[in-house]
Amino acid sequence: MTPEELEHIARAEHDLQAGTPQTVNVCVAAGCLSCQSQAVKDALEQDVARRDWSGRCRIKGVGCMGLCAEGPLVSTTAPGAGGPLYKHVSASDAPALLDSLDTTPVERLLCPTNVPFFERQQKIVLENSGVIDPERIEEYIAASGYRALIQALTEMTPAEVIEQVVKSGLRGRGGAGYPTGLKWSTVSKAVGTQKFVICNADEGDPGAFMDRSVLESDPHRVLEGMLIAAYAVGAAEGYIYVRAEYPLAIKRLKTAIRQAEKLGLLGSKICGTNFSFRIELRLGAGAFVCGEETALIASIEGSRGSPRPRPPYPAMEGLLGQPTLINNVETFANIAPIIRNGGEWYAGIGTEKSKGTKVFALAGRVQNTGLVEVPMGITLREMVFEIGGGIPEDKQFKAVQTGGPSGGCLPSECLDMPVDYESLARAGSIMGSGGMIVMDETSCMVDVAKFFMDFCMTESCGKCIPCRVGTYQMHRLLDAITKLQATPKDIAMLEELCDLVKNTSLCGLGQSAPNPVLSTLRYFADEYKGHIERNECVAGVCGKEARVDKEVHA
Amino acid sequence: MVTAAKPAPPSQDKRWKIVDATMRRVGQHSRGLIETLHTVQEAFGYLDETALRYVAVSLRVPLSRAYGVATFYHFFTLKPAGDHTCVICLGTACYIKGAPLLVEAVQRDLGIAPGETTSDRRVSVLSARCLGSCGLAPAVVYDSEVAGKVTPEQLRQQMAKWDIHPHDA
Numbered sequence: 001m002t003p004e005e006l007e008h009i010a011r012a013e014h015d016l017q018a019g020t021p022q023t024v025n026v027c028v029a030a031g032c033l034s035c036q037s038q039a040v041k042d043a044l045e046q047d048v049a050r051r052d053w054s055g056r057c058r059i060k061g062v063g064c065m066g067l068c069a070e071g072p073l074v075s076t077t078a079p080g081a082g083g084p085l086y087k088h089v090s091a092s093d094a095p096a097l098l099d100s101l102d103t104t105p106v107e108r109l110l111c112p113t114n115v116p117f118f119e120r121q122q123k124i125v126l127e128n129s130g131v132i133d134p135e136r137i138e139e140y141i142a143a144s145g146y147r148a149l150i151q152a153l154t155e156m157t158p159a160e161v162i163e164q165v166v167k168s169g170l171r172g173r174g175g176a177g178y179p180t181g182l183k184w185s186t187v188s189k190a191v192g193t194q195k196f197v198i199c200n201a202d203e204g205d206p207g208a209f210m211d212r213s214v215l216e217s218d219p220h221r222v223l224e225g226m227l228i229a230a231y232a233v234g235a236a237e238g239y240i241y242v243r244a245e246y247p248l249a250i251k252r253l254k255t256a257i258r259q260a261e262k263l264g265l266l267g268s269k270i271c272g273t274n275f276s277f278r279i280e281l282r283l284g285a286g287a288f289v290c291g292e293e294t295a296l297i298a299s300i301e302g303s304r305g306s307p308r309p310r311p312p313y314p315a316m317e318g319l320l321g322q323p324t325l326i327n328n329v330e331t332f333a334n335i336a337p338i339i340r341n342g343g344e345w346y347a348g349i350g351t352e353k354s355k356g357t358k359v360f361a362l363a364g365r366v367q368n369t370g371l372v373e374v375p376m377g378i379t380l381r382e383m384v385f386e387i388g389g390g391i392p393e394d395k396q397f398k399a400v401q402t403g404g405p406s407g408g409c410l411p412s413e414c415l416d417m418p419v420d421y422e423s424l425a426r427a428g429s430i431m432g433s434g435g436m437i438v439m440d441e442t443s444c445m446v447d448v449a450k451f452f453m454d455f456c457m458t459e460s461c462g463k464c465i466p467c468r469v470g471t472y473q474m475h476r477l478l479d480a481i482t483k484l485q486a487t488p489k490d491i492a493m494l495e496e497l498c499d500l501v502k503n504t505s506l507c508g509l510g511q512s513a514p515n516p517v518l519s520t521l522r523y524f525a526d527e528y529k530g531h532i533e534r535n536e537c538v539a540g541v542c543g544k545e546a547r548v549d550k551e552v553h554a
Numbered sequence: 555m556v557t558a559a560k561p562a563p564p565s566q567d568k569r570w571k572i573v574d575a576t577m578r579r580v581g582q583h584s585r586g587l588i589e590t591l592h593t594v595q596e597a598f599g600y601l602d603e604t605a606l607r608y609v610a611v612s613l614r615v616p617l618s619r620a621y622g623v624a625t626f627y628h629f630f631t632l633k634p635a636g637d638h639t640c641v642i643c644l645g646t647a648c649y650i651k652g653a654p655l656l657v658e659a660v661q662r663d664l665g666i667a668p669g670e671t672t673s674d675r676r677v678s679v680l681s682a683r684c685l686g687s688c689g690l691a692p693a694v695v696y697d698s699e700v701a702g703k704v705t706p707e708q709l710r711q712q713m714a715k716w717d718i719h720p721h722d723a
Contacts (some may be wrong), residue, residue, distance in 0.1 A: 030686065068689025069690070148669055206644070206645030213686075361688055363646075373691075435688075437650060437688075
């Protein structure tokens with residue numbers, strides 16, 4: 001593959017697309033597929049065949065369009081022009097949609113796009129999501145795909161690639177926010193007989209589906225990011241560790257890898273250079289702790305996913321004891337645009353210390369649930385009330401939860417806080433991988449804390465005592481509070497345990513497990529008090545068991 | 555290098571050929587343990603003692619390690635599932651939007667908790683940590699079909715469709 005050949009493929013694809021006056025795009029990411037979007041696509045295809053419109057209209061499966069709650073989503077486009085977006089489309093709407101192509105849009109299915117949900121977004125990672133067919137490499141190439149790889153291989157030294165990533169200010173999107181450029185340069189300087197690049201696609205946070213969506217909608221973007229990383233750090237082998245619970249993402253990744261190999265973009269002597277790189281998939285098997293990098297490596301090596309103390313960091317001693325670069329899906333998805341447009345361009349977006357954009361999975365008690373990409377520094381209020389469209393059913397906002405089981409619940413006082421790594425940490429939460437769950441008055445914050453503690457307790461790998469026993473004891477105390485059976489002493493004990501588990505656990509799972517408790521104690525102390533002193537749960541969630549128990553024992 | 559003779563498959567079942575193929579692909583190396591167990595589960599539906607012993611011997615890992623890995627990861631199951639499976643997502647978004655009510659409904663109607671199978675093996679109820687279908691919360695997977703915004707009533711209707719009725723389980 002030479003730059004000219006790549007250009008040739010892109011041009012051929014542009015010609016192909018220009019050859020069809022109309023395109024109907026049907027979302028075939030998991031969200032819409034589970035509302036039968038495949039049937040919509042089939043119906044459209046059959047109708048096009050029946051009308052003999054194959055030269056006139058193309059039916060295309062595309063990735064996630066973002067507004068998952070309103071699926072199946074369908075959009076129509078003509079070359080160089082956007083068309084209307086339709087929501088809740090069913091197979092029986094196919095004739096009406098095709099009829100409308102030459103006339104006016106189908107009013108009853110229209111999904112307005114001049115709303116903050118769409119207008120406030122800035123798409124870099126998701127630029128191709130919902131636009132290209134994720135199962136055709138040609139479409140990715142036509143959308144400037146693999147151009148950054150060829151640019152890096154033919155015009156830049158590995159050091160220059162790393163320099164651009166450093167300049168971009170990109171930080172790890174898996175949650176911790178470690179500077180990506182620094183990680184790359186550590187791995188590139190590390191000495192080993194071979195080096196590895198691992199993509200962490202073990203998206204374990206409940207309530208987060210950004211990585212799944214990127215893998216399903218634009219898998220080549222992740223491969224390209226990994227390829228550029230491998231070139232920069234000097235690795236020849238890579239792994240994508242992906243959850244077995246994401247069968248569609250796995251299927252599309254396999255297809256993408258095969259296509260890239262066929263075009264010589266993966267494999268030996270890529271683009272006629274001396275750079276060779278292979279990617280293999282490894283399926284996770286449902287263990288949250290495997291998102292921790294040393295546990296993930298243990299899992300790739302075929303063992304139980306138990307973390308080990310760091311240092312040595314995987315950058316020095318990782319997979320098979322060799323220097324290993326581990327980045328998250330979204331981090332890799334940012335690389336190609338950074339190389340294409342330069343690190344400075346990326347650094348121009350976001351805040352002083354948190355550069356670029358972040359993809360969030362907005363869910364819970366909010367009008368518009370789905371996937372959004374926004375510049376760092378946007379406020380929580382804008383996220384929840386503008387992009388999210390506020391709380392449904394005239395309910396009262398109570399909290400927004402970020403960072404999953406490792407994060408915290410932030411109350412309305414925090415709504416005007418900018419979303420960046422430092423601000424969220426100061427407020428007692430974390431950026432996390434991008435799950436953002438909105439809660440209203442019907443959620444009890446003690447119950448929510450218990451929910452997350454139950455998660456951490458079950459997912460604790462059992463290696464270190466503070467996490468294994470501490471999460472169990474904290475869960476027991478929270479359980480007593482939600483059963484309206486706790487005393488004020490239990491709160492003191494809970495606080496003490498939080499401190500202990502946070503400071504003495506071996507890995508991130510235990511160190512961050514107290515966060516949901518600490519943040520709810522900090523902002524919703526009154527709810528805890530209510531449970532203990534007044535035997536009441538303002539949300540009306542807790543105490544049911546207590547009443548049932550009484551009835552049973554009566 | 556001297557290598558121990560590869561053991562013969564536990565039975566004539568053709569599915570062992572698929573398992574053998576995976577083990578060959580990973581070079582009969584212990585690193586391929588998880589991948590091999592994935593293959594076994596895909597082929598047989600669950601991991602029983604025979605399978606664990608065969609994989610452990612073939613990949614030359616102690617049986618304790620194979621058993622340890624099989625029980626460490628939630629995705630692996632040591633028991634066969636019922637005729638139908640119903641996976642209730644208990645991710646945060648689903649939890650906030652009423653998944654606990656679904657669990658309650660199942661417990662009341664079928665008398666089983668997530669992770670259990672009815673005594674007549676008609677249905678297994680499982681819980682998932684997050685299906686990633688948060689936009690459709692609460693989500694349930696009926697025999698690998700995802701259903702969104704599920705109410706306890708809809709869950710009961712699906713059970714009725716499978717001819718599973720409250721308390722005949």
